[in-house]
Amino acid sequence: MTTTTPKGFTAAGVAAGLKSTGAKDLALVVNHGPTFDSATVFTANRCKANPVLWSQEVVKDGTVKAVVLNSGGANCYTGPEGFQTTHAVAEQVAGGLGIGAIDVVVCSTGLIGLANDRDDLLAGVHAATAALSADGGLDAAEAIMTTDSVSKTVVVEGAGWSIGGMAKGAGMLAPALATMLVVITTDAVVPAAELDAALRASTRVSFDRLDSDGCMSTNDTVTVMASGASGITPTPEDFTAALTQACTDLAMQLLKDAEGADHEIAITTLHAASEDEAVEVSRSVARSNLFKAAVFGNDPNWGRVLASIGTTDAEFDPADLDVAMNGVWVCRQSTPAEDPATVDLTGREVSVTIDLKSGDARATVWTNDLTHAYVHENSAYSS
Amino acid sequence: MTTTTPKGFTAAGVAAGLKSTGAKDLALVVNHGPTFDSATVFTANRCKANPVLWSQEVVKDGTVKAVVLNSGGANCYTGPEGFQTTHAVAEQVAGGLGIGAIDVVVCSTGLIGLANDRDDLLAGVHAATAALSADGGLDAAEAIMTTDSVSKTVVVEGAGWSIGGMAKGAGMLAPALATMLVVITTDAVVPAAELDAALRASTRVSFDRLDSDGCMSTNDTVTVMASGASGITPTPEDFTAALTQACTDLAMQLLKDAEGADHEIAITTLHAASEDEAVEVSRSVARSNLFKAAVFGNDPNWGRVLASIGTTDAEFDPADLDVAMNGVWVCRQSTPAEDPATVDLTGREVSVTIDLKSGDARATVWTNDLTHAYVHENSAYSS
Numbered sequence: 001m002t003t004t005t006p007k008g009f010t011a012a013g014v015a016a017g018l019k020s021t022g023a024k025d026l027a028l029v030v031n032h033g034p035t036f037d038s039a040t041v042f043t044a045n046r047c048k049a050n051p052v053l054w055s056q057e058v059v060k061d062g063t064v065k066a067v068v069l070n071s072g073g074a075n076c077y078t079g080p081e082g083f084q085t086t087h088a089v090a091e092q093v094a095g096g097l098g099i100g101a102i103d104v105v106v107c108s109t110g111l112i113g114l115a116n117d118r119d120d121l122l123a124g125v126h127a128a129t130a131a132l133s134a135d136g137g138l139d140a141a142e143a144i145m146t147t148d149s150v151s152k153t154v155v156v157e158g159a160g161w162s163i164g165g166m167a168k169g170a171g172m173l174a175p176a177l178a179t180m181l182v183v184i185t186t187d188a189v190v191p192a193a194e195l196d197a198a199l200r201a202s203t204r205v206s207f208d209r210l211d212s213d214g215c216m217s218t219n220d221t222v223t224v225m226a227s228g229a230s231g232i233t234p235t236p237e238d239f240t241a242a243l244t245q246a247c248t249d250l251a252m253q254l255l256k257d258a259e260g261a262d263h264e265i266a267i268t269t270l271h272a273a274s275e276d277e278a279v280e281v282s283r284s285v286a287r288s289n290l291f292k293a294a295v296f297g298n299d300p301n302w303g304r305v306l307a308s309i310g311t312t313d314a315e316f317d318p319a320d321l322d323v324a325m326n327g328v329w330v331c332r333q334s335t336p337a338e339d340p341a342t343v344d345l346t347g348r349e350v351s352v353t354i355d356l357k358s359g360d361a362r363a364t365v366w367t368n369d370l371t372h373a374y375v376h377e378n379s380a381y382s383s
Numbered sequence: 384m385t386t387t388t389p390k391g392f393t394a395a396g397v398a399a400g401l402k403s404t405g406a407k408d409l410a411l412v413v414n415h416g417p418t419f420d421s422a423t424v425f426t427a428n429r430c431k432a433n434p435v436l437w438s439q440e441v442v443k444d445g446t447v448k449a450v451v452l453n454s455g456g457a458n459c460y461t462g463p464e465g466f467q468t469t470h471a472v473a474e475q476v477a478g479g480l481g482i483g484a485i486d487v488v489v490c491s492t493g494l495i496g497l498a499n500d501r502d503d504l505l506a507g508v509h510a511a512t513a514a515l516s517a518d519g520g521l522d523a524a525e526a527i528m529t530t531d532s533v534s535k536t537v538v539v540e541g542a543g544w545s546i547g548g549m550a551k552g553a554g555m556l557a558p559a560l561a562t563m564l565v566v567i568t569t570d571a572v573v574p575a576a577e578l579d580a581a582l583r584a585s586t587r588v589s590f591d592r593l594d595s596d597g598c599m600s601t602n603d604t605v606t607v608m609a610s611g612a613s614g615i616t617p618t619p620e621d622f623t624a625a626l627t628q629a630c631t632d633l634a635m636q637l638l639k640d641a642e643g644a645d646h647e648i649a650i651t652t653l654h655a656a657s658e659d660e661a662v663e664v665s666r667s668v669a670r671s672n673l674f675k676a677a678v679f680g681n682d683p684n685w686g687r688v689l690a691s692i693g694t695t696d697a698e699f700d701p702a703d704l705d706v707a708m709n710g711v712w713v714c715r716q717s718t719p720a721e722d723p724a725t726v727d728l729t730g731r732e733v734s735v736t737i738d739l740k741s742g743d744a745r746a747t748v749w750t751n752d753l754t755h756a757y758v759h760e761n762s763a764y765s766s
Contacts (some may be wrong), residue, residue: 079717215690306459306601307598309429
């Protein structure tokens with residue numbers, strides 16, 4: 001199971017007719033308490049979708065009782081009408097559950113500028129409410145898929161409590177969150193402020209380090225709800241560690257299912273002056289189309305790595321950089337070293353290691369290669 | 384003709400055996416005076432190739448008498464040996480022409496980390512020096528091609544003086560110069576300081592606004608040499624206007640020959656609070672792989688434009704953005720407007736217009752679409 005593994009939660013996933021394929025497209029996850037603490041992070045994109053604008057208000061008091069999510073349309077830049085649709089969906093959920101709409105987070109995903117049919121949505125919410133069950137987590141995870149090829153779920157067990165989660169996302173995977181919706185549940189007792197700190201600490205080193213294609217979404221939302229149904233209060237350290245494990249697991253599932261990708265690439269920068277600079281350097285390589293295309297071609301083109309590093313403001317000596325690919329140090333002191341021909345890039349997993357020799361900080365950013373399938377999928381998506 | 388159209392210049396292009404195809408790969412352009420004023424701009428990449436490190440010293444006194452360029456290897460991150468090769472090439476040119484090596488700009492292009500055979504290079508310089516002629520400009524332009532499908536040259540006529548130029552570049556076309564080498568000549572009388580001001584003004588609105596694939600090169604160099612052979616001193620305004628015309632013409636030639644591109648895309652931001660913010664917004668769209676793939680698919684996906692605008696810090700109201708594609712205002716006040724189905728993207732030239740409604744500044748950034756051919760060419764380049 002998934003979001004319904006922790007005690008105190010029900011979920012459902014139904015077909016509301018939003019996807020032309022007739023597949024499941026509306027999900028509902030409900031917290032039945034006894035506690036309703038929550039924390040949420042949203043996309044850093046300044047152009048935010050209507051459900052994000054709505055949900056930003058919902059989460060302010062730290063209480064969330066339900067999350068409703070639809071695929072088949074992002075409800076972004078659809079005008080005042082679109083915002084009213086989001087509001088109506090929240091009211092419909094609230095009415096069915098006997099709670100307030102202001103405790104309902106709404107998430108949408110799909111094409112920007114496309115408004116879903118409001119009647120279809122409301123009927124879907126009605127059906128999902130009727131279908132809620134303590135083992136509905138997998139249905140919910142399936143209903144939020146768009147170009148995802150598989151549903152993404154996770155469970156992390158604590159001592160007498162657990163964390164469950166689901167995620168969607170395959171393209172527009174970028175900095176400061178990816179094109180993704182994530183719902184995480186726990187039956188641990190965790191006050192909202194502590195949940196918020198744990199969530200920010202977890203996303204900073206998981207979703208925020210994923211940069212599949214450099215494109216930041218308008219709809220990203222990660223919500224965690226704590227039901228307290230286990231009656232157990234873990235230490236903040238234990239809870240944060242488990243939440244980080246859950247977020248990292250889901251982030252790696254997103255990475256592996258990225259649109260058209262042939263390789264998962266981990267870019268690690270060592271000995272940076274600060275963690276921020278390590279992230280900046282790794283991300284600059286993750287954003288290089290030339291480097292990503294080279295990996296697709298199984299070409300250990302370390303020159304493209306150096307060319308990317310040189311665009312950053314990080315502290316390093318351009319004449320003293322080391323670069324390894326899959327453990328082979330192809331460049332030492334900015335000079336050709338071990339033979340690139342010994343680098344085997346035929347496997348899916350590729351590692352790039354950069355040694356800046358400027359400090360003690362390190363960070364890894366994950367990306368994918370740039371492939372024909374990526375171009376194909378994203379040139380045909382909305383037609 | 385090209386760099387040899389202005390009076391006072393000779394040029395040559397020869398095959399030195401650096402390219403495995405046997406094509407021309409070494410170019411030489413010489414200023415015979417009577418003046419030797421010059422100006423040069425280099426890549427902003429902190430990881431600079433050996434010829435750039437050498438040439439930065441050469442240009443400091445404003446005097447350049449010759450530019451020698453080779454394709455078939457970038458001589459970047461090739462160690463102390465590589466720098467010595469650059470130095471030896473400059474000395475060989477100087478010896479053949481009876482000038483000082485410190486007046487010889489050296490440019491190289493090709494694979495990073497690849498050292499050319501020094502003997503081949505020096506023999507090529509010898510041959511090029513012997514082949515110098517007043518109509519060698521086209522041979523020189525041909526010798527600097529790498530993945531370029533055509534050579535790029537330009538002539539702009541002034542009143543009794545002229546400007547000639549050549550450029551190479553097809554990939555790694557990015558911010559603050561592209562992967563390109565450019566040599567521009569003029570027989571106007573223009574002091575070095577004035578040349579420098581004119582060149583910086585010209586590149587700021589031409590090469591610097593080209594962002595084909597977001598990747599910044601390690602070798603970019605643009606050198607302009609003024610022979611004064613016409614005896615005519617144009618006004619700074621006239622000269623800067625002509626130089627801007629020459630640079631813009633060459634930049635558009637680079638854009639049209641970008642690796643694998645099917646479309647040239649002009650992204651214009653209107654009513655920005657400042658020109659810098661207009662550039663930032665246009666560039667953010669130029670960097671969106673999702674948007675670029677959509678254009679390849681002839682899909683007027685304006686949602687991807689808005690998602691890119693939202694990643695910038697420019698001044699605008701996210702709820703009041705207008706976006707046009709090929710003149711059709713598909714989004715008004717951040718809401719769907721004219722029917723995207725009426726946007727015809729089948730032609731090579733595509734325009735995107737963004738109205739920020741925040742001021743009086745504007746700027747255009749040019750890019751290309753993301754195509755299967757781009758992925759193919761850049762996944763197979765070094766193998």
